[in-house]
Each structure stands twice: as structure tokens, then as C-alpha cells.
Amino acid sequence: xxxxxxxxxxxxxxxxxxxxxxxxxxxxxxxxxxxxxxxxxxxxxxxxxxxxxxxxxxxxxxxxxxxxxxxxxxxxxxxxxxxxxxxxxxxxxxxxxxxxxxxxxxxxxxxxxxxxxxxxxxxxxxxxxxxxxxxxxxxxxxxxxxxxxxxxxxxxxxxxxxxxxxxxxxxxxxxxxxxxxxxxxxxxxxxxxxxxxxxxxxxxxxxxxxxxxxxxxxxxxxxxxxxxxxxxxxxxxxxxxxxxxxxxxxxxxxxxxxxxxxxxxxxxxxxxxxxxxxxxxxxxxxxxxxxxxxxxx
Amino acid sequence: xxxxxxxxxxxxxxxxxxxxxxxxxxxxxxxxxxxxxxxxxxxxxxxxxxxxxxxxxxxxxxxxxxxxxxxxxxxxxxxxxxxxxxxxxxxxxxxxxxxxxxxxxxxxxxxxxxxxxxxxxxxxxxxxxxxxxxxxxxxxxxxxxxxxxxxxxxxxxxxxxxxxxxxxxxxxxxxxxxxxxxxxxxxxxxxxxxxxxxxxxxxxxxxxxxxxxxxxxxxxxxxxxxxxxxxxxxxxxxxxxxxxxxxxxxxxxxxxxxxxxxxxxxxxxxxxxxxxxxxxxxxxxxxxxxxxxxxxxxx
Amino acid sequence: xxxxxxxxxxxxxxxxxxxxxxxxxxxxxxxxxxxxxxxxxxxxxxxxxxxxxxxxxxxxxxxxxxxxxxxxxxxxxxxxxxxxxxxxxxxxxxxxxxxxxxxxxxxxxxxxxxxxxxxxxxxxxxxxxxxxxxxxxxxxxxxxxxxxxxxxxxxxxxxxxxxxxxxxxxxxxxxxxxxxxxxxxxxxxxxxxxxxxxxxxxxxxxxxxxxxxxxxxxxxxxxxxxxxxxxxxxxxxxxxxxxxxxxxxxxxxxxxxxxxxxxxxxxxxxxxxxxxxxxxxxxxxxxxxxxxxxxxxxxxxxxxxxxxxxxxxxxxxxxxxxxxxxxxxxxxxxxxxxxxxxxxxxxxxxxx
Numbered sequence: 001x002x003x004x005x006x007x008x009x010x011x012x013x014x015x016x017x018x019x020x021x022x023x024x025x026x027x028x029x030x031x032x033x034x035x036x037x038x039x040x041x042x043x044x045x046x047x048x049x050x051x052x053x054x055x056x057x058x059x060x061x062x063x064x065x066x067x068x069x070x071x072x073x074x075x076x077x078x079x080x081x082x083x084x085x086x087x088x089x090x091x092x093x094x095x096x097x098x099x100x101x102x103x104x105x106x107x108x109x110x111x112x113x114x115x116x117x118x119x120x121x122x123x124x125x126x127x128x129x130x131x132x133x134x135x136x137x138x139x140x141x142x143x144x145x146x147x148x149x150x151x152x153x154x155x156x157x158x159x160x161x162x163x164x165x166x167x168x169x170x171x172x173x174x175x176x177x178x179x180x181x182x183x184x185x186x187x188x189x190x191x192x193x194x195x196x197x198x199x200x201x202x203x204x205x206x207x208x209x210x211x212x213x214x215x216x217x218x219x220x221x222x223x224x225x226x227x228x229x230x231x232x233x234x235x236x237x238x239x240x241x242x243x244x245x246x247x248x249x250x251x252x253x254x255x256x257x258x259x260x261x262x263x264x265x266x267x268x269x270x271x272x273x274x275x276x277x278x279x280x281x282x283x284x285x286x287x288x289x290x291x292x293x294x295x296x297x
Numbered sequence: 298x299x300x301x302x303x304x305x306x307x308x309x310x311x312x313x314x315x316x317x318x319x320x321x322x323x324x325x326x327x328x329x330x331x332x333x334x335x336x337x338x339x340x341x342x343x344x345x346x347x348x349x350x351x352x353x354x355x356x357x358x359x360x361x362x363x364x365x366x367x368x369x370x371x372x373x374x375x376x377x378x379x380x381x382x383x384x385x386x387x388x389x390x391x392x393x394x395x396x397x398x399x400x401x402x403x404x405x406x407x408x409x410x411x412x413x414x415x416x417x418x419x420x421x422x423x424x425x426x427x428x429x430x431x432x433x434x435x436x437x438x439x440x441x442x443x444x445x446x447x448x449x450x451x452x453x454x455x456x457x458x459x460x461x462x463x464x465x466x467x468x469x470x471x472x473x474x475x476x477x478x479x480x481x482x483x484x485x486x487x488x489x490x491x492x493x494x495x496x497x498x499x500x501x502x503x504x505x506x507x508x509x510x511x512x513x514x515x516x517x518x519x520x521x522x523x524x525x526x527x528x529x530x531x532x533x534x535x536x537x538x539x540x541x542x543x544x545x546x547x548x549x550x551x552x553x554x555x556x557x558x559x560x561x562x563x564x565x566x567x568x569x570x571x572x573x574x575x576x577x578x579x580x581x582x583x584x585x586x587x588x589x590x591x592x593x594x595x596x
Numbered sequence: 597x598x599x600x601x602x603x604x605x606x607x608x609x610x611x612x613x614x615x616x617x618x619x620x621x622x623x624x625x626x627x628x629x630x631x632x633x634x635x636x637x638x639x640x641x642x643x644x645x646x647x648x649x650x651x652x653x654x655x656x657x658x659x660x661x662x663x664x665x666x667x668x669x670x671x672x673x674x675x676x677x678x679x680x681x682x683x684x685x686x687x688x689x690x691x692x693x694x695x696x697x698x699x700x701x702x703x704x705x706x707x708x709x710x711x712x713x714x715x716x717x718x719x720x721x722x723x724x725x726x727x728x729x730x731x732x733x734x735x736x737x738x739x740x741x742x743x744x745x746x747x748x749x750x751x752x753x754x755x756x757x758x759x760x761x762x763x764x765x766x767x768x769x770x771x772x773x774x775x776x777x778x779x780x781x782x783x784x785x786x787x788x789x790x791x792x793x794x795x796x797x798x799x800x801x802x803x804x805x806x807x808x809x810x811x812x813x814x815x816x817x818x819x820x821x822x823x824x825x826x827x828x829x830x831x832x833x834x835x836x837x838x839x840x841x842x843x844x845x846x847x848x849x850x851x852x853x854x855x856x857x858x859x860x861x862x863x864x865x866x867x868x869x870x871x872x873x874x875x876x877x878x879x880x881x882x883x884x885x886x887x888x889x890x891x892x893x894x895x896x897x898x899x900x901x902x903x904x905x906x907x908x909x910x911x912x913x914x915x916x917x918x919x920x921x922x923x924x925x926x927x928x929x930x931x932x933x934x935x936x937x938x939x940x941x942x943x944x945x946x947x948x
Contacts, residue, residue, distance in 0.1 A: 004421075008420040008421055010414075010418050010420070010498075010499035010500070011414050011418040011419065011420025011423065012414075012420060013500075014410045014411065014413050014414035014418060014499070014503070015410070015411055015414040015415075015420075015426065016410075017407040017410055017411065017466060017467050017468050018407065018408075018410070018411035018414075018430070018467065018468035018474070019426075020467050021407075021464060021467025021468050021469050022429065022430070022433070024448070024467070025441065025445060025464050025467060025469055026433050026436065026441060028444065028448070029440070029441035029443075029444035029445050029448070030436070030440060030441060030444075032444035032447070033440055033441065033443055033444045036443065036444065043446075043447060043450065090334075090337065093330055093333065093334065094334075096330075098330065098331070098334065104334055104338060105587060106579075106583050106587070107338050107341060107342060108337075108338070108341060109583075109586075109587060109590075110341075110342075110345075110576075110579060111341055111345075113524060113575060113579055113586075114345075114572055114575065114576070116528050116530075117528040117546065117571070117572055117575070118528075118530055118546040118547075118549045118550050118568075118571070119348075119546075119549060119568035119569070119571045119572045120344075120572070122549060122550075122553055122564065122565075122568050123344055123345075123347075123348045123565070123568060124344075125553075126351075126359075126360075126561065126565075127344055127347070129360065131360035132360060133343075133344070133347055136360070165341065165344070169590065172587055172590045172591055173590060173591065175591070176591035182679075182681070184677055184679060184681040185681055185683060185684075187646075187648050187668075187675075187677070187681065188675070188677060188681040188682075188683075188742075189683075189694070190647075190648070190667070190668045190669050191646060191647075191648075191668050191669065191671075191673065191674065191675045191695075192669075192694050192695030192698055192742070192746075193669045193670070193695055193698040193699050193746075194669060194694075194695075194698045195669060195698075198698060202683075202694070203683065206685045207684070207685060221435065221437075224437070225437050225438070225439070227530070227531055228530045228531070228546075231530075232550060232553070235554075236554075248439055251439050252439075252531075252534075255442070255443055255446075256535060261443050261447070264443055265443050265444075268437070268439045268440040268442070268443065269440065271437055271439060271440065272436070272437060272440045275435065275437060276435075279435065291685050308603040308604050308654060308655050309604065309653070309654075311655050311662060311664070312604070312651065312653050312654050312655050312664065313653075315651070315655075315662075315664035315665045316651070316652070316653065316664075318665060319650065319664075319665065
């Protein structure tokens with residue numbers, strides 16, 4: 001018994017803050033949230049059990065739910081690949097050795113740091129204002145830009161552009177990954193009659209696959225959780241016409257504007273499920289295109 | 298070169314022809330590359346420059362014209378904006394500072410404790426706890442948001458800073474634990490072993506050996522923690538109702554939520570100020586930040 | 597099969613020249629070894645021939661075509677790298693077939709060539725493995741296999757055996773020599789190990805600090821080294837170096853005696869290989885000294901003798917010679933076994 005205590009005392013003492021946090025702030029809330037999703041709860045009176053009603057309503061009657069799904073999926077499925085492709089392209093250009101690469105790296109990364117801030121969201125809203133910078137620039141080349149903020153067909157584009165503006169973060173990771181590929185492999189490939197394009201597909205991509213995968217999963221999860229931009233630009237409600245009703249915004253409104261906490265919990269679990277499914281799909285598909293260098297067979 | 302020319306030309310001349318052709322090609326390619334990079338940089342940075350210039354322009358010049366240089370410098374935008382709301386921005390910046398500094402301290406301490414346990418100490422169930430810790434990385438905040446809110450509501454913590462700060466002291470951010478674990482793993486175990494032979498307790502080892510050697514990792518964690526906490530919006534949005542308690546992002550959003558916002562200059566001025574601390578941190582610590590990203594990205 | 601002609605080839609990095617005007621002709625079908633100490637430029641030269649480094653000045657011709665502007669992928673040569681450079685994510689089979697696929701060769705032709713190479717190099721059981729599952733020697737064979745499937749006009753080797761342990765190195769040396777005998781293709785081989793050079797080359801090119809010191813057969817380099825550097829570099833163990841002064845009639849070696857050699861008057865350097873130093877006996881020069889170290893190799897013995905003036909000479913004796921540390925011995929040698937170099941280190945032709 002003494003041995004048991006001695007062996008574990010140090011470890012658990014250091015782990016204690018995290019353990020408390022884990023149970024109080026993660027496990028507890030997750031279980032509680034699951035429970036609440038089957039209730040009607042307004043944070044004042046006790047929760048009323050309603051069984052699957054929340055979920056039924058969500059799927060069968062709640063137009064806004066489906067709209068939120070559509071908006072969020074569109075955002076994720078467009079912005080994530082676009083961001084990654086751009087990040088990879090710029091990383092490859094920088095990798096070849098450029099003077100002042102430090103400047104470029106920092107410059108490209110800065111938007112990623114600022115991108116989640118309210119200041120940038122505010123800025124973005126003004127950029128896409130009807131008389132804002134974007135339309136003014138378009139006017140210079142003779143194109144009449146739409147009313148980005150009030151036209152439901154174009155409002156999502158503003159957020160997709162905002163997401164792409166933050167390509168610096170995956171770019172840095174790609175840069176590090178590219179650096180890890182030995183130059184000699186490219187030399188051997190060149191001697192093996194492989195041109196630049198062939199080298200990219202036969203060497204760069206396969207060896208970069210783990211990094212691509214990592215970035216893909218990370219960016220995907222981030223995109224699903226996107227909140228501040230949509231919140232500020234849409235005025236907090238997903239306007240215009242719910243075209244910016246990101247799932248997270250919808251959830252926030254249900255929970256803290258209408259105090260339909262039970263329903264909001266159900267929504268939260270759907271979000272969790274979606275992210276989990278996508279992550280699992282990503283992991284499963286990785287079997288086919290990601291090969292790790294240090295794997296043991 | 299034709300074969301006939303080859304016969305008459307000397308080696309030096311031949312070499313020079315090839316060399317010059319090659320240099321011309323390289324120069325052209327280099328030019329294109331730089332053009333692309335410079336263009337992209339401009340596009341990236343332009344919104345920020347535009348924001349800065351708009352903060353100094355008279356309001357009617359902000360929209361519809363491309364000129365970046367203000368015709369008249371409205372420095373007073375900054376002063377006016379500062380006091381434009383019922384509560385002065387001095388209060389907001391102070392609030393943000395308090396919340397952020399405490400969060401950073403809490404994060405660094407509690408996450409390094411947990412990381413030390415995971416990376417260096419042996420105890421039953423370590424693998425399981427570690428796996429569980431990693432899964433928390435994938436939990437969207439929104440799933441735990443509501444129950445946490447209820448919890449804090451019942452504790453009477455809503456409308457205070459406690460819900461924002463206390464979780465940081467409980468290693469709530471698994472990302473930093475992960476970052477530090479990666480770093481600790483690179484420190485040679487022999488250091489711990491030597492100290493143990495010298496009779497040091499695990500706490501002493503942590504304090505005197507691991508921690509001083511981990512300054513880079515802790516600094517990286519501190520910087521990221523600072524930036525993310527300073528910019529945090531959802532947390533303060535949910536838990537702070539009294540305007541006097543607002544942090545800067547929340548205050549900024551209130552600024553624009555006022556219906557009659559035509560004081561764009563002031564709005565931009567306050568936006569600039571609100572991100573200024575982050576930009577300054579970034580400029581000073583960029584090498585550390587960039588290295589931290591790369592390290593977290595590649596196991 | 598191709599010849600390679602280097603004409604006034606120079607290489608400079610940002611104005612700093614590392615290879616100074618090299619002229620070298622590699623004959624078709626020969627095994628030429630580029631040898632020299634670290635930093636002499638041998639790898640750089642090889643890479644310029646391969647097309648992996650730009651040629652700052654001068655021309656390189658492979659076959660009868662000047663290749664200054666020809667990219668490496670079109671030069672129809674193969675290269676074996678020091679660290680093998682196998683594609684880590686491809687199986688051995690795919691590693692071998694990769695280059696052929698890029699050349700759009702028909703599938704069955706590729707399969708035939710890959711099978712042939714696998715058989716020659718005895719790697720048939722490894723075909724489906726990935727490089728990380730192979731040992732150093734196996735990786736080296738796959739790298740060589742990748743080079744031979746292309747049936748190129750020229751083989752380039754960049755210190756391919758440096759990463760192998762000593763025993764494997766000896767074995768691979770024999771195999772590479774066998775490969776050369778079998779294929780007969782022109783081969784250019786870079787190494788810092790003069791033993792590899794001597795045993796494998798038809799001709800050796802000695803480089804030092806970006807200059808070509810001498811090109812010749814191993815026999816020529818060993819017996820008529822053109823300068824002091826080549827004399828010291830080639831031959832293991834190293835040649836003994838003595839300082840002397842020529843009077844025109846003879847060469848005076850300080851404290852050691854006089855050699856009956858006629859060369860121009862002035863400062864000279866005299867080189868004597870260990871095998872030309874005899875223990876005991878008599879000769880043009882005879883000195884007394886004390887043995888400081890005896891290295892017994894079985895077939896021969898290397899004996900280090902300290903002379904009264906402080907110099908140490910190394911003598912080679914047959915394996916059955918019995919000598920001990922601290923023993924006083926007499927060393928002798930004749931003018932016939934010596935090499936003379938002038939004050940600038942260049943070979944002096946002697947008459948006696």
C-alpha cells in the first residue's frame with residue numbers, strides 16, 4: 001500500500017489541478033450537456049425531461065437548423081481547401097530560398113494572429129461595406145461589386161475571404177514540413193529523369209502527406225468552431241436572412257438570447273457529432289494516402 | 298551553339314554564352330517569384346494599413362476613395378474614441394490586462410505541472426489520463442459552454458472574472474500541456490536521474506531543473522496564451538454583463554453595436570489600439586512564436 | 597558509354613572560387629576515381645558533371661555534347677549518393693522502377709530491367725520492402741540497382757561506401773569492381789580514401805584545394821608522383837619526408853648523410869616510402885635510431901624509429917621480423933628508392 005502511495009504521490013500531486021479541471025470543466029459538463037439535451041431548460045426553473053423532442057424538432061421542423069448546417073458546411077468545405085492550397089503554394093515558393101524570407105514569413109503570419117480578433121471582424125465589415133474598400137477597388141477595374149453585407153448570396157464570401165486571409169498559420173507548418181524533406185531526394189529524382197512537376201507529385205506530396213493531414217484536421221475543426229467573425233459581421237444574429245448563421249452563432253443565440261438551454265445543448269451535441277464524424281472520416285481516409293516515415297509495419 | 302561555331306569558339310566563350318543564358322533565366326524566374334510575393338504581401342497587409350489610415354482620416358474620406366494618406370490627420374479620433382462610450386477605454390484596457398495576465402500565469406503554472414507529470418513522472422494510469430487529455434483538445438468549447446455557465450451561475454460567479462480565470466489555473470487548455478510535453482520529452486532524462494540520485498524530490502526536480510530549462514516552451518505558451526486570452530470574445534460575451542467589466546474586444550463590439558455608428562474614424566482608432574498589444578508582442582517575439590507553431594505542428 | 601571532357605572548369609560561390617580551371621579527360625569505358633582530402637572539390641566537380649551544380653566557367657562535355665545548359669534529367673547518367681537517397685515512401689521495386697517510369701518505358705521492359713538488376717545485386721528478396729526496413733549494405737545495393745536499371749552512358753559515385761562499416765566496405769569494393777568488369781560503362785567515382793582509389797581505378801585524378809594535382813594510373817601515381825602532395829597522399833602508410841640540400845653533385849640530408857644524386861642546386865625534399873627503408877643492412881644512407889612503436893599486422897610490421905635529431909621515420913618490415921620498442925636499430929636506404937622534390941614541391945628528375 002505504501003509503495004502504491006509513494007509511486008503515485010508525486011504524479012498525482014502535479015496532475016491535481018488538471019484533474020480537477022478535467023472533471024469539473026470537461027467530463028462533468030459533457031455529461032451534463034448530454035443530459036440537458038433531452039430536457040427543456042431555461043436556467044431558471046429546473047430542467048424538464050422531454051426525451052427526444054429537441055432532436056425531433058431540430059431535424060423535422062427547425063428550418064434554421066438546416067440553414068445553419070448548410071451555411072457552416074459551405075464555409076468549411078470551401079474555405080479549408082482554399083486556405084490549404086494557398087498555404088502550400090506560398091510555402092513552396094518560400095522554401096526555395098528567398099531573400100528576406102523572415103519578413104515574408106512574419107508578414108504572412110500576422111493576419112493569422114489578428115484574424116480572430118474583434119478589431120479585424122469590425123475592419124472586415126467595413127471593408128465589404130457597400131462603399132468600402134473592396135467595392136472601391138472593384139470599381140477601379142470597372143466591376144460593380146454587390147452589397148456584400150446585405151445580399152445573402154454574397155455575405156458568406158466575406159467570411160471565406162477572411163478565413164483565407166489567415167493562411168499564414170498552416171503555411172508555417174507546411175514550410176517546416178517542406179524543410180524536412182532532404183534535398184538529396186529531389187536530386188536523385190532529377191537524375192531519374194523526373195521534371196519539376198513529377199517531383200512535386202512523386203516526392204513532395206507523398207512525403208508531406210502527414211503534415212497535410214494534420215493541417216487538414218486542424219483547420220477543419222477550427223472552421224467548424226468559427227464564431228467571432230460571423231457574430232460581428234452578421235450583427236449577432238446571422239443576418240442577412242440567416243446567410244451568416246454559422247452553427248455556433250445559432251447555438252449562442254438559442255442559449256443566451258432565448259435561453260432555450262436544453263435545445264442549445266442538443267445543438268451542441270450535434271456539432272460535436274459532426275466534428276467527430278469528419279475527424280473520423282479524415283483519419284480513416286488517411287490510411288490510404290498518408291505514410292509515416294517512422295511507422296513500424 | 299552550332300557545331301561550326303563550336304569549332305571556332307574558345308572554351309571561355311562557349312562557357313560564357315551558357316552562363317549568361319542561365320543567369321538571364323534565373324533572374325527572370327526570381328523576378329516573377331518576388332513579384333508574386335510582394336503582391337501577396339501587399340494584399341495581406343493592405344487591410345491593416347487601410348484600417349490605420351482610416352483611423353486618422355476625416356470620416357467622410359474613409360469610404361469611396363482609395364487614397365491612403367489622410368488629407369487632415371484626425372488624431373483626435375483616438376482621444377474621442379477612447380471616451381466615446383459610457384465607460385472609458387482606460388477601464389476596458391485595465392480589465393483586459395487583469396484577465397489576461399492572470400490567465401497567462403494560471404496557464405503556464407498549471408499546464409507545466411500537468412506536462413511535467415505526463416512527461417517525467419511515473420504513475421498508474423498515466424497513459425489513460427494522457428489519452429483523455431488529448432481528446433479534450435477536440436471538444437468544441439460550445440459543448441461544455443452551457444453546463445459550465447450553469448455551474449458558474451450556481452456558484453454565483455457570473456458577472457465576475459472568475460469563470461474566465463479559474464479554468465486557466467486548472468490546466469483547461471490542453472494545447473499548452475501538449476506543447477510542453479513535447480518540449481519536456483526532449484530534455485535528457487539523465488538530468489532527472491542525476492538529481493534523484495542527489496536526493497531531490499520530484500518537486501525540487503521540477504523547480505530547479507526542468508523549469509529553468511524550459512523557459513522557451515513556457516515563454517511560447519505564455520505568448521500564445523496572452524494573445525488568445527486578449528482576443529477572447531465568446532467567454533467575456535457570455536459571462537460579463539456589466540459594461541464596466543467589459544474586456545477590450547467586448548467593448549469594441551459594443552462600440553459598433555451602437556446604432557448610430559457614423560464615427561468610423563473613432564471606431565477604427567479603437568480597433569487599432571485594441572490589437573496594438575498583440576502586434577507589439579508579435580514583433581518582439583516573432584521568432585519564438587513562429588518556432589512554436591512549427592514545433593506543435595510536427596511531432 | 598561516353599567520354600567526359602572537362603575544359604577549364606571553374607566553380608565559385610558568391611565570388612569565392614573553389615575549383616580553379618580544371619582540365620580533365622575521362623575516356624570512354626574507364627573507371628576514373630576523383631580522390632583528395634576533404635574540401636578539395638571532388639564532390640563539387642562530380643555534381644557539376646551530374647548537373648546538380650551550376651558550372652561557373654569552362655565547359656563540360658559528355659559524349660560529344662556540351663552539357664552546360666542540359667538539365668540533369670536529360671544527361672542520361674546515373675548517380676549513387678553517399679547517403680543512398682532512396683525514396684523512403686516507395687518499395688524497393690518502385691525505387692528501381694521510378695526512373696524508368698519517368699522515361700515512359702513499356703511496362704514489361706521495366707519489369708525485365710528491374711528483375712535483372714535485382715538478380716545481379718542479389719536483392720530479389722527485398723523487392724517489396726521499404727528503405728527503412730533495410731540495412732546499410734542493402735540500401736547501398738538498392739541505390740546501385742537504381743543506377744544500373746537505367747543503363748546509362750555514365751555512372752557517377754559520390755563516396756558511396758563512406759557510410760558502411762569497414763568489413764562491408766571491403767566487400768562492396770569487390771562487388772563494385774565486379775560490376776565494372778561486367779558492364780564496362782564509364783564510371784567516375786569520388787572518394788577520400790586512397791585505398792579505394794588505388795584498388796578500383798583504371799586512372800586516378802588527385803585533387804587538392806580545387807586544383808588537379810595529377811592524373812594517371814595507380815602505378816604512375818605511386819611510383820612517379822608529380823609533386824609532394826600526391827606523393828604524400830597516395831600510399832598507405834605515408835611516405836617519409838626528409839629535408840635536404842642539393843649541391844649539384846649530391847644531396848645532403850642534415851645529420852643523416854649524403855645521397856649520390858645529381859639535381860639542380862638548392863633546397864630539396866626527399867621522400868622515401870616505408871618499404872624502401874631497410875632495418876640493418878647498408879645503403880647510401882645509414883642512420884641509428886630507437887624504435888618508438890611497433891605495429892604488427894601479421895603479414896608485415898610497421899616500425900617507427902626516432903632519430904637523434906628528433907625526426908621519426910616509418911619503416912616496413914616482413915611479418916616475421918622481430919623487433920621491440922626501445923630497441924636500437926640501424927635504418928638504411930638507397931638513392932634508388934627515393935623521390936626528389938624541389939623547393940616548390942615539384943618532382944625533380946634525377947640522374948645518378
